Amino acid sequence: MIKLYIGYILAAVFNFYVIMLYYGVSTGFANYAPVAALLGALVLFSGAAPIILYKTRVGLIVGIIGCLLILPFSIMFLKSIFEDEIFNWRLLLITLPSILVFTSIYFTTKSLFNKNGLLPDIQANKLIKLLLFFTPILLLILYLIFYGQYWHWNMFRM
Template structure:
């Protein structure tokens, strides 16, 4: 469950930062935030629920999507640290990069160094369904209400 929640939190925080910065700017300056937003959305809506039912495929897909998010989050943290000022805003701006790196570390550790440990949730089918349905339903509701902004 640690990997599941790290996927959820890192994807939500990264997507929130990207969409917040997009709302106060004139648009994206490069493709890095678009790729990171796409990776965060797929990590939240597909990889995290898939992790509950097929852990190997969920972990591999999670590694790919976290790698898509990594350049933007590290670049964002680097741009904030270039100001040479330390305050609470700097700490908060480092969180997407730290959470993405932490989730990537957990995924790689689970895939390559602990493959014999079964990650599947040992809970009832209804608990698995609930944990899988929450991110999928939130994503569907987001596209129902704000989908015209994307397309």
């Protein structure tokens, strides 16, 4: 489960970064796919990743919901990248957020529908599990404290 925990964290952070980077160089969101992807990144980062440490099945279900919220934006993002029909090695780096979402969806559904049951819970020190549980939540709270003043509801208007 630690691989899914790290996968959820990386997929959420990279997709959040890409969405906010494109928002910063544009005049706003063109449709609701990036807004849903932001919500999916929030669900993955502060919801599914901590929950998967203690309640594996619930964490997997919340993780698949978060990944499915990010999926339309990832597909549109990949479509816009490959429209140029020119391959360069930077494409692999640019497609990393989408690749992380697809692999998270694959391993989450594989873990949910595994015949042998779910993968075993993380067998670690209780202090380490508690630290891994509260780290994403604390980082989200700190982000909202320091950068929440720059967010407003008008930015989500089309």
